[in-house]
Amino acid sequence: MTDRPQLALAEQLCLPLYAAARGITRRYAEVLSAEGMTYPQYATMLALWDAPGPLTVGEIGERLHLDSGTLTPVLKRLENAGYVARQRDAADERRVLVRTTPEGEALRGRVADVPERVWADTGLQVSDARELRALLDRLLSGLDAIS
Amino acid sequence: MTDRPQLALAEQLCLPLYAAARGITRRYAEVLSAEGMTYPQYATMLALWDAPGPLTVGEIGERLHLDSGTLTPVLKRLENAGYVARQRDAADERRVLVRTTPEGEALRGRVADVPERVWADTGLQVSDARELRALLDRLLSGLDAIS
């Protein structure tokens, strides 16, 4: 049997990735709980704030790698909270346009310092964060290329 | 207002981490579905296979960063599938010892090539995987140091 060090390494990569993502999400959730928000709800708002205009459900899903089965209930909660409004696209009735409300825009300012607070707590160096970001982008590209 | 590039970077790190972890978990789940397993169930088996003897629920939780609220139902499904056995520790009746069954040990061989298949598909270089692992470990250490 040949030695395959890359196999042992691969074995050990999925668990840290899984644990790190949940750990960061948990930290965000702790800070966001002051606004009664969850991390996926916050991520959805980030996608909307980042866009110049309204997005369809599918466009939000592309940006977050989530499908309608996940997004529909998240968007309903954001709508109930008053942060977004949903309406069918008149030009194509299959689509639903999601836009931020004035309350949603006001929220943006109240949570502007959340990422800084979370990442400062982790003690991760900016150079490490940059490197981590580059590696994750490479991994995501590889994953997207599969299907 | 001062420029703070590290803030913009931090903003952009949580989403790739979140998406990459779910993307890899989804790929594992696709491959593991042949055995009727989910990723958390597989991760739990990895922890047990890696240990020299039985583990308590809490010891599995330390290794995977999960609590009993998540692990108890996962362990029940693994027990129903015949892969693990649970028994109260006679020396301390608060604890539950979890051990692999012969079927659980047989499973180990059947899923031995799963990580290699998943990671090969991503096209990630071994050197990148090693670097990613190191950065995730640093992040996890930072997270553990908070609470």
Place this chain on the structure above:
DNA sequence: CACAACTATATTGTGCACAATCTATTTGCG
């Protein structure tokens, strides 16, 4: 202009995650 194929979103069902709480044990400590 039918109408089949396609597309966008919603619904359903299963299985995590995790906070909060509960119960049963065990362990100090006076």
Place this chain on the structure above:
DNA sequence: CGCAAATAGATTGTGCACAATATAGTTGTG
């Protein structure tokens, strides 16, 4: 010893994720 504090695990309730399916709307082709 006796009992409060601590510990281990289970339970409960909410909110994702995601596969599979359903439904409504659109488009290309003959």
